[in-house]
Amino acid sequence: MKQNKLLVIATLLAVALVAVVVVLMNQPTEQAETAAPATTEHVSTEGQPTLGDADAPVSVVEFGDYKCPSCKQWGETVYPKLEEDYIDTGKISFSYINVLFHGQESILA
Structure with missing residues (x-):
């Protein structure tokens, strides 16, 4: 016990x-x-192709490669809906920055 x-x-x-x-x-x-507060600065898209209202409250930036199969899939499936619902309605501006990560083939693309 x-x-x-x-x-x-x-x-x-x-x-x-x-x-x-x-x-x-x-x-x-x-x-x-004591961490710094979240920033509201945007990525610089100067000189990059941009669609939508420049004064939109949200800025979306795609970093992609023209030779990337995943980027192609995104462009065919997600982008059209994003364009219809957000870019065309002025809710976002959309910019594309080409990032060459598939070597020489990306440069040629």
Whole structure:
């Protein structure tokens, strides 16, 4: 009987210790509290092809490659809906920046 009491007390102490460690590990650090606020600056799209209202509240910038199969798929499936719902209605401006990540083939494209 005395062994059972000691086992229960030891288990409760272990659970309490784990709970204290979890609470302490989830406390925000000073660094997180003093982090800089989110910026509202836009990526520079000067000299890049841009569609939509230049004064739109949201600016979307695609970084793509003309030789990229995933970029092509996005352009065929997502872009038309984005254009219809957001660019054409003036909710966003859309810019494209060509990023050459498929080597010589990208330069030729």
